[in-house]
Amino acid sequence: MLELRHLRTLAALHETGSVSHAAKRVHLTQSALSHQIKVLQSHYGLPIIQRRGQSIELTDAGKRLVALADKVLQEIQATERDLAKISQQPSGSLRIVLECHTCFDWLMPLMDEFRQHWPDVELDLVSGFHSDPVKLLEEGGADVVIGSEHKRRRGIVHHPLFRFEILAVLAPEHPLRGKRILHAADFAGETLITYPVPEDRIDLILNVLKPSGINPQRRTAELTVAILQLVASRRGVAALPSWGLKNYVDHDYVIARRIGANGLWSDLYASTLKETASRPYLLDFLVTARNTCFATLDGIVPLE
Amino acid sequence: MLELRHLRTLAALHETGSVSHAAKRVHLTQSALSHQIKVLQSHYGLPIIQRRGQSIELTDAGKRLVALADKVLQEIQATERDLAKISQQPSGSLRIVLECHTCFDWLMPLMDEFRQHWPDVELDLVSGFHSDPVKLLEEGGADVVIGSEHKRRRGIVHHPLFRFEILAVLAPEHPLRGKRILHAADFAGETLITYPVPEDRIDLILNVLKPSGINPQRRTAELTVAILQLVASRRGVAALPSWGLKNYVDHDYVIARRIGANGLWSDLYASTLKETASRPYLLDFLVTARNTCFATLDGIVPLE
DNA sequence: CATATCTATGAATGTTATTCATTAGTTCTT
DNA sequence: AAGAACTAATGAATAACATTCATAGATATG
Secondary structure (H helix, E strand, C coil): CCCCCHHHHHHHHHHCCCCCHHHCCCCCCHHHHHHHHHHHHHCCCCCEEEEEECEEEECCHHHHHHHHHHHHHHHHHHHHHHHHHHCCCCCCCEEEEECCCHHHHHHHHHHHHHHHCCCCCCEEEEECCCHHHHHHHHHHHCCCEEEEECCCCCEEEEEEEEECCCCEEEECCCCCCCCCCCCCHHCCEEEEEEECCCCCHHHHHHHHHHHHCCCCCEEEECCHHHHHHHCCCCCCCCEEEEEHHHHHHHCCCCCCEEEECEEEEEEEEEEECCCHHHHHHHHHHHHHHHHHHHCCCCCCCCCC | CCHHHHHHHHHHHHHHHHHHHHHHCCCCCCCHHHHHHHHHHHCCCCCEEEEECCCCECHHHHHHHHHHHHHHHHHHHHHHHHHHHHCCCCCEEEEEEEEEEEHHHHHHHHHHHHHHHCCEEEEEEEECCCCCHHHHHHHHCEEEEECCCCCCCCCEEEEEEEEEEEEECCCCCHHHHHHCCCCHHHHHHCEECCCCCCCCHHHHHHHHHHCCCCCCEECCCCCCCHHHHHHHHHEEEEEEEHHHCCHHHHHHEEEEECCCCCCCEEEEEEEEECHHHHCCCHHHHHHHHHHHHHHCCCCCEEEE
């Protein structure tokens, strides 16, 4: 008989287009999902997915079930929000510190949605640069920090969001365009265009260039589009999350290349105080964040 | 974590207003449901139901979950209809023979709904009296018989619908009004108002009066309202399913009394050919029938 | 006050979802 | 062309947990 677990995996299958990735998404093994799919298929006497070489494709029946899953899971989340509001006062504050500049892309629509669901929660974006943002939590100046920090610290919980790849961005005519993969040495003599943050906040410098003793010139820009514009006009190269690049790459505005053999990856966490972690609106925020990111952002991977 | 099984029991709890009746409805033990409820309550940190002496009452949280359950279960049924249509041609015929006259009450709206869901299925009500309606199935003259017959017969499946109580109906000023329970002897000297069917189709006569050698005068009417009108105007007494009586009893148009210490109960089945039983639209018809009946008809009990 | 009927609960059971270990197929590299 | 690195599928073993059983407490009914 159909159960919600099936719908949850269906949704994950749709998001990821692969059984093993979907498995990570729902915190199960690939085998478990494979068995679930088998049960579903024999229950309805219909194929749900179809192997298409490497990955899989949903059949018509599968798509119909995904449509159901989307609707149902949304309704469940809405219900659970209501239950949370019944069980306690739905007020409080959610002041967000954003360490990852590009994350504005997905955070903005998310905040709009959140405001609708929790009108009584004071929602804010804490602006300005902070050397130790997690400290802000302890000082009571913020409620969530979205960044890649996740070292254990007492009183603090790091909620995993997702892992994403950072790609090198070049102008289409850039001399390095012929290489499929860039290494540290390739950045020597280049100008690196970044957000205006210290070196130790830039993964490329911290994890790739510094260890190789490479120290390119830097130039900063506040906005992602500005960085891309500079790259396209050959003022330098940049390193940005893969998800925000798709549109620009598809239109040949810039090209993107992997950094290092395995790629340069970064993990994103939402950190809160332990006490804050149990607030229903915070949990709802996290769930919604993960859901919308996995649904809209290409190439991201579940964490943990 | 919330699962559909929880939603199914929630819906049943709402329908029946009792844990043990709901348990029968979903084919589980009372204990199983009690455990399920406990899990849900501790999961959400909220009471779902509240004991109110004999029976139970849903809390606000419970009601919210029931609302979810109704919506979700409906969507699932719609999806499964669509899947059935994908897997095979959604055409065929559903010609219904109705042995139970009062059943028109719930069958009419049900047929309207069915027509919307399965526009390509030829839906009909087979009229006229039939001495052996199940034979009609074998002869190909009908597809379902709704009645109380359920003796084993090869090639035939009897799908249980529900059990209902047949109550004696009297005028408010009837001499027998003082008795809480009527017995066979009480019907001696009364005029029995029935549908125009043979004696062996009338449970009261077959199971109560005949065995006691009581043989009251009979008078017939085609429609339930007509029977009630005759009863109210003191032309006789009748025996009708409890569910159709509520409105009339509430308005003191007639009064209803139990027949025999344990009451007179009748079981309703939908009988089909074995081959017909697997047709998706037939299964959908059965599910919908049970659902709407349990949702709208008071005092009916799950069968088997 | 006895009886029938309801719900709650802990322990035992049974079912079944999940993992483990393995095989087979596909893509990409060298 | 062969190997490496991915995929997905499958049967058996395991772990998890839903359900039943047995029972006690509670609440109406007569």
